[in-house]
Amino acid sequence: MNCKAPNTYSNRRFILRFWLSLFFIYVAAPGQVSAAIIKDIRMWHAPDHSRLVFDMDKRSKFKVFTLDNPGRVVIDLDDAALRATIPGAGKTGQFISQIRKGSPDGSKTRLVFDLNKPVRYFVKLFKPSDGFAYRLVVDFYHQDYDPDKKPEEAPAPDRTAPRDPNREILVMIDPGHGGEDSGARGKRSFEKNIVLEISKRLKRLIDAQPGMRAELTRTGDYYVKLRRRSGLARQKRADLFVSVHADAFKSPKARGASVYALSLRGATSEQARILANKANLSDLAGGASIADKEDVLAGVLLDLSMSSTVNQSISFGREVLGELKKIGRVHSRRVEQAGFAVLKSPDVPSILVETAYITNPEEERLLRSAKHQEKVANAVLNGIRSYLAKNRGYFDNQQSQ
Numbered sequence: 562m563n564c565k566a567p568n569t570y571s572n573r574r575f576i577l578r579f580w581l582s583l584f585f586i587y588v589a590a591p592g593q594v595s596a597a598i599i600k601d602i603r604m605w606h607a608p609d610h611s612r613l614v615f616d617m618d619k620r621s622k623f624k625v626f627t628l629d630n631p632g633r634v635v636i637d638l639d640d641a642a643l644r645a646t647i648p649g650a651g652k653t654g655q656f657i658s659q660i661r662k663g664s665p666d667g668s669k670t671r672l673v674f675d676l677n678k679p680v681r682y683f684v685k686l687f688k689p690s691d692g693f694a695y696r697l698v699v700d701f702y703h704q705d706y707d708p709d710k711k712p713e714e715a716p717a718p719d720r721t722a723p724r725d726p727n728r729e730i731l732v733m734i735d736p737g738h739g740g741e742d743s744g745a746r747g748k749r750s751f752e753k754n755i756v757l758e759i760s761k762r763l764k765r766l767i768d769a770q771p772g773m774r775a776e777l778t779r780t781g782d783y784y785v786k787l788r789r790r791s792g793l794a795r796q797k798r799a800d801l802f803v804s805v806h807a808d809a810f811k812s813p814k815a816r817g818a819s820v821y822a823l824s825l826r827g828a829t830s831e832q833a834r835i836l837a838n839k840a841n842l843s844d845l846a847g848g849a850s851i852a853d854k855e856d857v858l859a860g861v862l863l864d865l866s867m868s869s870t871v872n873q874s875i876s877f878g879r880e881v882l883g884e885l886k887k888i889g890r891v892h893s894r895r896v897e898q899a900g901f902a903v904l905k906s907p908d909v910p911s912i913l914v915e916t917a918y919i920t921n922p923e924e925e926r927l928l929r930s931a932k933h934q935e936k937v938a939n940a941v942l943n944g945i946r947s948y949l950a951k952n953r954g955y956f957d958n959q960q961s962q
Contacts, residue, residue: 597621597641597695599670602648605740607783609706611654614741615672615697617641623697625684632676636684636699641670656680656701679704698741732767732775732945733799735903736760737806740784745809747925753782755928756805759916762938763805767945787902794909801877801948802911803941804903807919807928808892816924817892818937819915820882822874823905824898873910876952881912881944888936889917889927914941 597619604613622639647660656677663671680701687696736757738744744752760777767775776797778790785793794802808819878896885891892915904911916937917924927933 595619595640597638599638599641599643599645599697600694602645603741604648604652604654605783606654606781607740607779607785610700610702610783611656612740612783613699613701615645615699616693617695617697620686620688620695621697623684623686625682632679634674634676634680634682634699634701636672636674636697637665638670638672638697640668643670643672654701674699674701681706681708683708730773730801730949731797731799732773732801732803733778733794733797733909734760734763734767734775735778735790735802735804737804738784739779739782742784745807745919747919747928748922750919750925750929752807752809752919755807755919755934756916757782758931759934759937760805762934763803763941766938766942770942770946773945790903791906791909791911794906794911799909801945802904802906802909803881803945804901804911804913805941806913806915807917808915809920810918811920813921815892815918816921817890818882818885818917819892819897820878820885821897821899821901821904821913821915822878823871823911824900825871826900867907870906870908870910873952874904874912877910877944877948878912880948880951881914881941884940884944884947885914885937888940892918 597617599615599617601616602613603616604611621641624637626635627633628635643662647662650659653660658675658677661673661675663673665671681704682702683700685698687693687698689695736753736759738751738753738756740753742753744756746752757779764775764777767773776793776799778793779785790804791802793799808815875896875898882891882894882896886894896912899913901913904913917928919925919928
């Protein structure tokens with residue numbers, strides 16, 4: 562047998578070349594491997610702000626600075642590559658005239674936001690969560706925006722002044738979620754879109770009623786902070802507050818509508834929060850100012866007011882739930898109570914309506930149907946009318962304060 566000795570030198574050369582290749586790929590050329598990819602750009606425009614989200618597959622260090630004449634906000638991202646389409650003119654909202662891309666040194670990606678007006682801006686990188694990868698979130702607000710101001714603590718219109726008895730009943734309708742917060746997800750739809758459609762239908766129905774009108778906490782696909790929603794109800798002197806949602810559960814078999822009012826525990830925690838800030842508050846206790854009262858007296862007044870409001874909310878919820886039973890299945894046959902932040906207005910009867918389970922295929926199909934959306938809106942309207950008919954004295958008392 563003719564055996565040949567292995568070529569040890571060649572093998573060593575092969576191994577050395579292999580490791581040098583790996584070194585070049587992972588060390589010598591990190592930008593080619595570790596660059597973060599900006600895969601998508603999403604944006605939402607609200608009356609008071611715009612939010613832009615840059616979806617990235619990896620973390621990237623970034624630096625933010627501004628330039629003047631003309632005004633610009635600039636973000637430099639290290640080792641990042643833009644693969645998404647930049648929104649064109651007319652889609653960038655009220656604050657931004659255009660978005661431009663640059664690369665100052667070859668490895669950075671520069672995003673330039675040309676401004677239409679002076680702004681306050683906030684930039685933050687979020688870690689992966691809720692099915693999203695890394696997200697660079699950029700918020701633009703009006704220049705006078707104060708992030709520390711709490712809308713729910715701003716003085717509301719003076720409730721100690723007599724109300725016009727001919728004043729229309731105002732219903733504040735709150736379409737849940739919005740913007741980047743899509744809410745629950747079905748196979749074909751997002752909660753935020755469905756509840757906005759139902760809310761718009763409900764507003765049209767209410768506006769057509771004599772002596773009634775409605776306003777929405779959001780009119781488009783953008784997010785409104787939870788406290789801001791109930792704060793709007795107070796600032797507008799709303800008589801009723803309805804937050805519209807669609808439920809979700811891990812099992813697709815869960816189904817039916819539900820109605821919630823504030824829990825007593827939630828009311829207690831809200832009283833503590835209000836009393837802690839009562840120097841900035843007024844007329845929260847059924848028309849009586851608490852700002853100048855001793856803590857014990859202020860607490861008693863507030864407790865009476867919130868207990869009355871919670872009881873009215875439960876009565877209101879019963880009427881709406883009774884109407885929802887007429888058009889389909891309900892998940893719970895009584896008004897449930899929970900500490901939802903949007904329900905914590907101390908002087909506005911407030912309910913949260915879970916219209917159906919979007920995770921149930923049959924109910925998702927109904928929720929997507931214009932005909933069923935109209936049925937749900939009509940059911941809530943009928944519940945409002947029934948509640949007002951039975952509790953008109955409550956509103957007469959409010960008007961006399």
